[in-house]
Amino acid sequence: MRIEERTWRTAHCDYLRLFCKNARITQRGCSRRLQRLACDFGLEHSFGKAAAQLREHHAVELSKSTARLLTLKHAANLREAQLKREKVRVLPSRGAERIITEADGSMLPIVECGNAQGDRRKQRTITWQEARLAAAQKQGEARVHYAVSFGDVHETGEQWARATLDAGWAANTRIHALGDGAGWIEEQHRVHFARHGSYLVDFFHVCEYLSAAAPPGQERWLEKQKERLKSNRHDQVIAELEKRVEPEGTPEENAPVRAAHRYLGNRTHVMDYQSALEQDLPIGSGLIESAHRHIFQSRLKIPGAAWLRTTAQDIAHARAARANQLWDSYWGQN
Numbered sequence: 001m002r003i004e005e006r007t008w009r010t011a012h013c014d015y016l017r018l019f020c021k022n023a024r025i026t027q028r029g030c031s032r033r034l035q036r037l038a039c040d041f042g043l044e045h046s047f048g049k050a051a052a053q054l055r056e057h058h059a060v061e062l063s064k065s066t067a068r069l070l071t072l073k074h075a076a077n078l079r080e081a082q083l084k085r086e087k088v089r090v091l092p093s094r095g096a097e098r099i100i101t102e103a104d105g106s107m108l109p110i111v112e113c114g115n116a117q118g119d120r121r122k123q124r125t126i127t128w129q130e131a132r133l134a135a136a137q138k139q140g141e142a143r144v145h146y147a148v149s150f151g152d153v154h155e156t157g158e159q160w161a162r163a164t165l166d167a168g169w170a171a172n173t174r175i176h177a178l179g180d181g182a183g184w185i186e187e188q189h190r191v192h193f194a195r196h197g198s199y200l201v202d203f204f205h206v207c208e209y210l211s212a213a214a215p216p217g218q219e220r221w222l223e224k225q226k227e228r229l230k231s232n233r234h235d236q237v238i239a240e241l242e243k244r245v246e247p248e249g250t251p252e253e254n255a256p257v258r259a260a261h262r263y264l265g266n267r268t269h270v271m272d273y274q275s276a277l278e279q280d281l282p283i284g285s286g287l288i289e290s291a292h293r294h295i296f297q298s299r300l301k302i303p304g305a306a307w308l309r310t311t312a313q314d315i316a317h318a319r320a321a322r323a324n325q326l327w328d329s330y331w332g333q334n
Contacts, residue, residue, distance in 0.1 A: 030062075035070050036331050038062060042071030043299065043319055072314060078330060079317035082148075088161040088169075088192075095170025098139040100281065101193070102178045102288035103160050103185050105130045106296050109306040126306045131316060134160035135291040136167035139176075144287065146295055146320040150313045157188035164193070166324070173197075176276070178285045180205045181267060201270045203229070203283040206263070213241060213260035230283075232274040238264055295319050 008016040020026060030038070037058060041050035047068040054060045054067070107128040134147040134156070145166040147159035164175070175197030179185030189199045207226060214222045225237045238261060246255040264271075273283045299319060300312055307315070321330065 030066070030070065032331070034060060034062070035074065038067045038070040039074045039318075040322075040327075042067050043075065043315065043322065045299075046302065046305075047071065072311060074330075075314035075318035078321045078326075079314045081326075081330070082317050082321055085162060087158050088165050091165070091173075092170040094172055096138040096168030096173050098174050098176060098281075099136055099164055099167050099169055100139055100176050100178075100287060101134070101136040101160070101164045101167070102285050102291075103132065103134040103156065103188065104180060104285065104288045104292065105132045105182070106292050107131075108296065108300050108312055110309050110312060111306045112309075129309070131296065131312070132156040132159075133288065133291055133295055133320075134163045135288050136160075136164040136169075137287060138168050139281075143325075144291065144323070146291060146323050148295065148313075148316045148320045150309070150316075153184040153188060156184070157191055160188060161192045169196075176200075176281045178202055178282065178288075180285060181263065186270065198272065198275075199270050200272065200276060200283060201267050202285040203273055205285070206267075206271070209256075209260035209263045210237075212256035213244075215244075229271065230273050230277060232272060234264065234268045234271055238268075295323060 005017065005019050008018075010016060034054075037054060037060075038050060041053045044050070045053060048064045050067045050071070051062050051064045054062050108131050109126050110129045111124050111126055113124045132149045132153075134149075135144050137144045145163045147163035149156040149159045161169075169175070173196060175193040177189045177193055177197065177199045179189070179199070179201060181201045186199060186201075193199070206229065207222075210222055210225050214225075225240065228234070228237050241257055241261040241264070244257045245261055246258050250258070252259065276283050296316060300307060300315060321327065
């Protein structure tokens with residue numbers, strides 16, 4: 001659409017643009033509504049596709065670079081708002097009876113540029129760096145609360161606690177936490193949740209070790225070990241593996257039985273699957289695996305994408321804020 005605008009000049013040679021003033025538009029400017037649309041599409045798709053979506057669904061022509069600038073501007077604001085939130089220090093007296101909470105890391109492609117003189121594009125390298133995600137859900141509810149961290153494990157623990165508080169954590173709440181066996185997850189559970197519940201190592205992660213250690217062609221053997229684990233007969237599973245541990249000196253990559261024996265032997269204290277099943281609680285970390293696909297992978301790990309670290313942080317925090325249903329409140333306040 002094209003509009004012809006009449007302008008006036010004052011005695012001081014200033015221009016009066018009454019239409020722009022009353023319509024609240026500026027040259028090359030974007031309305032709040034357009035900024036919201038561009039950011040919404042930009043958080044979901046590549047910036048080129050975001051511009052195409054605006055053209056297809058709203059008949060608005062916006063360049064790819066403008067869609068990028070608007071998305072990153074508001075993503076940075078959303079990230080800053082999330083990081084300003086207070087740490088969990090005091091719990092409400094009453095809240096959810098039971099919360100399921102999980103944490104895990106994911107590797108993202110991050111671009112690093114050299115500091116030497118010259119064309120920095122020729123100095124860039126791409127490395128895979130870990131970003132961490134936490135998810136918490138009140139038992140029996142569909143809504144999930146997310147928290148993102150690109151810092152150390154202590155920051156991740158604080159963000160994990162924050163997401164769990166948002167899900168209704170209180171003094172009366174029992175916490176059911178799960179992880180894939182990484183040491184930092186169990187450590188942060190002890191710091192924040194140990195007094196409020198239990199921690200389980202993901203059953204299906206354990207089964208991956210058992211599957212690699214299973215005798216060839218003996219599927220029944222694997223099913224039998226799974227049933228033993230579900231009834232807390234870990235000692236029988238470990239004893240079964242011990243019979244077949246590879247000789248000392250066998251390279252690690254050729255010793256799956258040894259790896260499974262070591263993994264289970266070090267984690268029997270976090271494998272109380274029987275109690276979890278009796279209380280109708282999950283024994284697998286499907287919640288956090290789904291969260292990875294939803295928050296990180298569907299945008300930050302699309303084919304051919306690589307990110308500056310700050311940009312990846314902004315996008316991830318903004319996607320988490322939107323999933324946490326903070327989208328409307330953000331646009332209402334800005």
